[in-house]
Amino acid sequence: MSEVGAAISGIDIAVLIAYFVVTIIIGVWVAKTTETGDDLFLAGRALTWGVIGFSLFASNISSTTLIGLAGAAYSAGISVSTYEWMSGVPLIILAFVFAPLYLRSRITTIPEFLELRFDRRSRVYFSLVTILLSIIVDTAGGLYAGSVVLKTFFPDLVIWQVCLGLGLFAGIYTAAGGLKAVVYTDVLQAVVLIFGSTLMTIIMFGELDYSWARVVEAAPAGHLSMIQPLDDPQLPWLGIIMGVSLLGFWYWVTNQYIVQRVLGAKDLKHAQWGAMLGGFLKLIPLFTMVLPGAMAIVLLPDLPNADMVFPTLVTTVLPVGITGLVLAGLVAAIMSSVDSTLNSASTLVVHDFIEPHHPEFKPEKVGRYGQVTTLILMVVAIAWAPMISNFGGLWSYLQQAFSILVPPIAAIFLIGVFWRRGNGDGAFWSLVVGHSVGLVVFFAGQFGYWPIHFTINVGIMALFSTVVFVVVSLATAAPDAEQIERTTWRPEIAIAEGTLGGAWYRNLKIQAGLLILAMLAVLIGFW
Template identity: 30%
Template sequence: MLPPIAWANTSTMLLGHLDGADLGVLCCYFIIVFAVGIWSSCRNRGSVSGYFLAGRSMHWIPVGASLFASNIGSGHFIGLAGSGASSGIAIAMFEFNIVTVPEYLCKRLGGQRIRVYLSVVALLLYIFTKISADLYAGGIFIQQAMEISIYPAVILLLIISALFTIMGGLTAVIWTDFAQTVIMVIGAFYLSIRSLYLVGGFESLLVNYFNGIPNTTRAYKSVSFNPGNHSLTSLNPDLYGDNEDREKIRLMAGSAATGVGMYAECQIPAVDAMNFFKSVSSPDLPWTGAVFGLTINAVWYWCTDQVIVQRTLAAKNLSHAKGGIILAAIIKVLPLWLMVVPGMTARVLFAGRREVIELFRPLCSA
């Protein structure tokens, strides 16, 4: 692995700049996705089952890949990487010809009101908690890649998604999900390995992550000294900046800074950044929320969410449905290495970049 001195010059790397190779990769990506979408749009559209459930002919591999891609998208690539940088590390449905979760509950419990109620709730939840976030995150990606405004980027994303979904139904969605899963996993694997190589390996990341503090905010690091018996000149100049920065520390010290925990600002790594299970008082994700809160959310999402259940119902039989679920569960172990780790390495490599500081500022002021 490279020593720290070998990757120190990465602070000069250009951010948001695309050369010919980058544009070529983007063009190839869109061509592949469009080709898969057009090919799959011509299949299984002659019936309700064909349109909504892909004719129930899907193999377990595309089912599993579609489950993963339906869960993981641009919001996760951007959100998990940012979180890593700021915080650290049914058979009856086949038999009854059921297409949606509200339809299942209607047949299971009787009456149309519960079907309508659940449909409305699901639509509202998707609009305000998922679709809006995915569109925004995807728009940011297109904005940065193509250097256009966020609004045309979101409109472009909506048009492409609508064309595939309306013209091809679930068949087109699943096969494009499959293609994008392959692309995402391969690309993210390369990014993760490359980023770890640049920082000198995983052990080096564990050490240098805590030094990833932008120069403009080093002066605001939580301090435990008393100005009355400690000299400002004794402070580490690399950590606490110049004399003006040290004066800010002196003014914050004493009663004004005692117990405030200045390190909690997202520009300064938290001391428990490498802990999976954080304390109950953690401002990020305490262990109680991870164990109990996320478990409840996961049961709702993976067992009752229409997008996920619909992919499973598209399998040709129960065995393929189970196989797809198992495949998705295995792939779901990867986001730590494919998304969180690159975000953590970005903190080490680009902590002093002006663009990174500008990205941190609105988060810290929220």
């Protein structure tokens, strides 16, 4: 690691400092226009499609994504990128089905939609689970992972001090500027990420004389294929069908810290165009973050630790200055994940638990509560982040643990907006029973009693949760007709005015069709 750190030049550090300065300027500028709760949580509901699309992309890319995608491609193959390029599917569903319902409902949080569709029990349950995961897993995990990654470049850094510095930096500008500060810094971060990773890919490919054949020859059998056998430990083909699609649905359609950008859209048209842009941008990581890991097999054939692929490439392949730019992209990935989760968690706390008990609060007071809540959650995340190292192997199970969280949520959202008979009892007990049984299945898997890949478990548990939802709903009273009318999907609400006529590139259906074709091209090209 010391060799990696020694490769960082003064020019690279200057580029990093310049990135921080620009981020501070954006945060201060936005903070001046942030006054009310609507400003803090939803950017005044004024976000346009370009900002939404780039922010969706940046908030999704974390430091562990950059390190993990390259490392997984180096050691196990490119099938892991399925999580990236398949994001277009749930984003299309978001655009055509859920964005119209969310914006018509004028909600601030996703759990709030559950109360409108079902009842308050489901809202409180889902909100508590989301807040806990946002702070303990996403925010603290992002700080810790980012600190570990930065330590590979700067070995003298102390983990807790880096967690503190990153947390304070992201927390303060998020508390001051809210979602608007988050999304505008996300645009900067997305540009830096895309530009830096693309440059690295081009330079690496040049080192190979732009010969893909050399990569194919050096790669083990099946390494460059998306579709893997049923017994593949990383991602079996059945897991793509049963798990990746549902995990993606939860992440892109029901996850507060992602969907908050869409809730803050200027109108439905911008929300839908932003979702489509996000889908196209998610095709990029395969080529700029995954394939470099595959190409590294030729350039760095004997690395003992696959997670060192990205740091080693940055410090050995890239020229001075560009190294600093890619490092800025790495810091950008850390910041965009941390600021997004902080803002979404504070939104949930204030809007789902404080405002309902204090309807007399003025918008300005709600905004102050949101800022204080953000700072408190920031302190909790900073304090917890260094503790993660004590969990050892347990932390590696967290990705698999999402197989517990996702299935009941996916079931009640997907079935609930189409099946008008689904009711509050069905939704609540689907969450409770689905998560309880999912927890049993998870631990059974850890001790070898349930040897089924977690992505396949997602599909099995989603089916089980659907059965619970349907059976309990049919056994209890039907929901209110007016409630159903406002919160279930109909074809006539799917398309925003102004997204079908005019130039072809403004046509939402054409955009969705092109995105589907692009995903099919990736699948066929790397089958």
